[in-house]
Amino acid sequence: MEKSKNLEKFLGLVSDEKSGLLEKIQWRQANEAWRERSGKIALKILRKLRDNKSKDQFPSSQKELATLLKISPQQVNKIVKGSENLTIETICKIENVLNIHVFEYEMV
Amino acid sequence: MKIVHTFITGLYSFKYDEQETNELERLFDDWNDFEFLEEFFDNHKNDLKYFGLTVESAIEETINEANLLDKLLLDIAESNFQTLDAIFKPLNNLEFRAVILSKQKARRRWLRLYAIKIEPNYYVITGGAIKLTHTMQEREHTKNELLKLEKCRQYLQSEGIFDLDSFNELDI
DSSP states (O other): OOOOHHHHHHHHHBOSOOOOHHHHHHHHHHTHHHHHHHHHHHHHHHHHHHHHHHTTOSOOSHHHHHHHHTSOHHHHHHHHHTOOOOOHHHHHHHHHHHTOOOSOOOOO | OEEEEOSSTTEEEEEOTTOSSOHHHHHHHHHTOHHHHHHHHHHTHHHHHHHTOOHHHHHHHHHHHHHHHHHHHHHHHHOSSOOHHHHOEESSSSOEEOOOOOSSOOSOOOEEEEEEEEETTEEEEEEEEEOOSSSGGGSHHHHHHHHHHHHHHHHHHHTTOOOOSOEEEEOO
16 A cells, blocks of 8 residues: 555654564563562562661662672672572572572572 | 664654663553652552552552553564554543453552553554542543644654644553
């Protein structure tokens, strides 16, 4: 069907720039299982930092947490966004420095 | 500002100069970002009381809804029979609402995408929001979406492009 002049003008305005949305959606869907757990960890960290801040306790920011974990603030930021596939070692360090339980452990 | 293709035929998105990504991509990034969601819901704790939700449970439900939206966009892209007009439907003279019959309904449905309709089956996303109130005017972040809409409309008109005088909302 022939396009209207209005639509043609609109399509002429559309840039060549590509969106990365499809790749991001596909990545999220492919990594859904561990992302769910990573997200729960991220939320526990964020709530603990906020709670510490309200009580003037250390650490109360991502930067302070990075110092304690001996990693960069950028790495901490990836963790709190919930998109990091964490190692068990990192999870244990987080639990220790923040005094939180991330997972419930079962004795087998 | 510029207009960008999405991977869905007929669906485009604005990209504002101050943003690194286009609106559709940026919104989906935010709605899957625990840091963003924790800050947002902590700032809107009072609104959550109306729903009887904690910040944690609000985030969990939002992530669930965002996951369904991911799947919805993939379905639309792969669908040979579903058109955007069938997905965006008018709520009132200001908003369109998408009515999708899906097997898995989100418990919470407060994620919104806002779009200008250029022609049947041609929409351009102007923005979106986590809408916690009945009307957009009740909160700053949703009021801002109305300002963005008007800015986009003026931009299109300055380029000699006229929309169908409708503001559309996607809701699953």
